[in-house]
Amino acid sequence: MTFWSKVFTVTLLGWVLGGCTKDGQLTEAKKNVVMVEVTSQTWDYRLPWNPGTVSSARGAGFVIRGKRILTNAHVISGARYITVQREADPRKYPAKVKFVAHDCDLAMVEVEDPEFFKGTTALALGNIPELESVVSVYGFPIGGDRLSVTRGVVSRIDYNAYTHSGRESHLAIQIDAAINPGNSGGPVMQADKVVGVAFQGFRGDVAQNVGYMIPTPVIRRFLQDVEDGKYDHYVDIAIRWMTLENPAMRKYLGRPDDGLGVVVTDIFSEGSSDGILQKGDVLLSIDGHPIESDGSVRLQGQPVQLEEIVERKFAGDPVELELWRNRKLDRATLKLRPAEMFSMYEFLYEPSPRYVLYGGLVFQPLTSNLMGMLAGSADLRLRQTYSLFGQDQIYRETPEPVILSSVLPDPLNVYLRGLAGQVVREINGKRIRTLADVEPALREGGERTVIRFEGDQRPAVLKKAEVDLATPRIMAQYGITEVSRSGIEGRRLAKGSYSRTESK
Structure with a gap:
């Protein structure tokens, strides 16, 4: 795996490829391939207290050993409600996520109602297919609600970026075939065995008839990892x-x-x-x-x-x-161990964004999600910190850079809006290495709070008494119910973050 996020112009969407379909294989697919419909909610990292918008989408999945359903992580990311439906069965069964591995774009879904599995036989995993061999991809692409089968040829087996993660690269198999939305998570089969899971492809304006599947070594590793009841992430030689x-x-x-x-x-x-x-x-x-x-x-x-x-x-x-x-x-x-010091480059999905609000100043940890929201408006020093965080091993001194992500306009702070987007160096003389350092530092000092930034001599200065008076007003004005959400809650950070947090 590489710690940096590769530029890989691909689309995470359902797509359909296929191969020569034998009657037996099609029969097995009809029994075991399912439509996965998801209602999800995506957090708004520009306004981290905002739960974000609700949207609906669908993908595919398939039954594996143990009455479990395998699909893509990006199909169920941020899920609030999931249903699964078998071919030619009008019933939709509620389902829930059992395990999710965003670093390899795989997830396991379970259905409590035993009626759902009646007549299923579970699909078996095969090996890596040969180059130029034909495969069949099953799923539910746009254009209809019935199971679809089309053909594709294995054109490349290579180490490639997994776009959903934001930073990870694993073995992937390229297939020369059309790409259509709605089939992510569907099985790619050869003979009567699964040889991969459909998961990403190039946009149509970049490349035609190029799609990718997750091969069985990656699938088997995921299944083995969760045998102990939890997912532990990939390791890295670093x-x-x-x-x-x-x-x-x-x-x-x-x-x-x-x-x-x-x-x-x-x-x-x-x-x-x-x-x-x-x-x-x-x-x-x-x-x-x-x-x-x-x-x-x-x-x-x-x-x-x-x-x-x-x-x-x-x-x-x-x-x-x-x-x-x-x-x-x-x-x-x-x-071997996971490369947790590079987790800043991973996109976050399920966890709610962390932040601290102080006098209308919003402090957030630097993440890929936040950088994506800021896009071209990010300060040059912020972009440098993000780009060089791993390469220059900034995490040794600052395991989790904290930025002043925004200033919510109020008479108390209106003159500070020009400082938004800066990397926080210290608050009241205390070095800020993680978000967990912010609230204790804000309580330090005398009548004033002094905030200093990396590479900028202009401090932000606020009177604490005025902040105390303004905070309820600002929270009511902007619909904020929590003044902070700063707990680590199992987040993967550099070791320094954990040790410093636990010592407080």
Whole structure:
């Protein structure tokens, strides 16, 4: 996985592909593929106390072993009410989300009414399909309410961005076929087995007949992860590397011209490799798989990016590395863990936005959701903080940057509106490293609150007595019921955030 968010112009929508459909396969699909209809609510990060708009959409899913339904995470994100419906059955059954994995765009839905599963047999998982082989995709695209089947050809198997997450990349399979809204979460089948889940595709004005499916190694990992009753997220080797295809570089490092190895260029603090690998190490193999000089390894006969070895493991699992250090062969063992320090780049869906309101000043943690709302209006320093948060390891000192996201106009603060969008450095002399630091810092000091920002000499100064008088007025005027919502509540943050919060 990579910590940065890739620019990948794709659309998360239902789409239809397909393959040569045998009678038996179609019969199984009719029994086990379901329409998933969702009423969802999307939080408004510009006004974080606002629950946001309600919308309706539909996708697909399918019955798997254990009377469970598998679908995409983006199909059920923000769900307030879910129903599932089988082909040729007029009844719609209420359902609820059991597990969701936004980092790999998969979710599991359960239905309490046992009547729903009568006649289902559960679809079995197969293996990665061969290039140029034909597959069938089942679902409920726009244009009708009945089960649809069309054909597609496997055209590429590669490590690719999963758009729903905002930052994650995993193994994905590209299919050369038309894309239509309404079929996300539908099974991609070959013979009588599921070989993938339809999940994203390019917009029509970018590329025609290009769609993607989540392959079974990713599906199996998700199912194995939730066996203990919770989802623990992907782990990450947490390094950056460069290819070793340059003969001059190989000679400089003392490496023979054997076509193997990549050079470690960065090791991220708090990550799996921290304290074990060093900059300049040449990684030669991972868990016994030789690493080619372009960063690929062979897995089940297919060339894949070296991170794919890590992709199939879990927190606490070891990874054995053979490496070249100081012109000598060496070995190292990593214990894998999630890259929580890069979670700022992940889009948030279910949790309500966190904020602190003070005298009409709204403080929020920096997130991908908020940056998306600010778009081009974001301050230059804010954009730099966001872009360099992982690359420059800003999280070591500031695990969760806090910004003054907006100023709600009031006689108390109207002169401060020009400071909106700034990164908060300190409040009343207290360094602000996470949102949890804001409220205690606001209680510090004397009669005035002084707020300072990164790279800006202009402080925001407010009289505390005036803030106390204005707060009820501002809350009533803008329909705000809570002065703050700042608890971590299981959010994934850099380790520094947790340690500092717990010490208070």
